[in-house]
Amino acid sequence: MLELTVWKNQQLDDLRRDIDRLFDRIWADFGISLLPGEFVRGPAVHMAENATTLIVQVELPGADPDSLRLSVMKNVLLVQGEKPAPFARSAGRDRAVENVFTPFARRIQLPCRVIEDEVEATFADGILRVVLPKQLKARSSSIRITVA
Known part of the structure; x- marks a missing residue:
């Protein structure tokens, strides 16, 4: 029988934030920013x-x-x-690319x-x-x- 797992709002927010960070890093590698107003x-x-x-x-x-x-x-x-x-891209991980x-x-x-x-x-x-x-x-x- 399937069991239901209770998710708390905080856990969903953390998951959403982690996914947003992942996509921000992927798009930053292509020089694309998803911030509003940035050369949309x-x-x-x-x-x-x-x-x-x-x-x-x-x-x-x-x-x-x-x-x-x-x-x-x-x-x-x-x-x-x-x-x-x-400026040159850093060899390490960029924290923000705007x-x-x-x-x-x-x-x-x-x-x-x-x-x-x-x-x-x-x-x-x-x-x-x-x-x-x-x-x-x-x-x-x-x-x-x-x-x-």
Whole structure:
């Protein structure tokens, strides 16, 4: 006959904590943090516009400027790069890893089409600033229909 084992809340909490620690160590080996707000969607973005241009600013503190790559296709801006670790991993067991230093990519949906050949980008003080000239809408023209 099966016996029931009574578990106390403290025992369940200890088990949950042990499992959390195990997964934290596994993910840390891959450079991934499961802490809220840690590059969940990628780097933070600020977008502004005026009548002729879009200005996108991406926060990339510590990013390697030589690794940054930008591409624009239709109305999507893709920002890619790497954030190198500021320190070497310890030979022992890490107790906490709260930073993410891995390759990253962020797809930014633009509100309109832009002139891809005229996009300009600068990187200073951990901020990538991208200026995208808007593709101005062509005037509509009427077309005469001839009846045969």
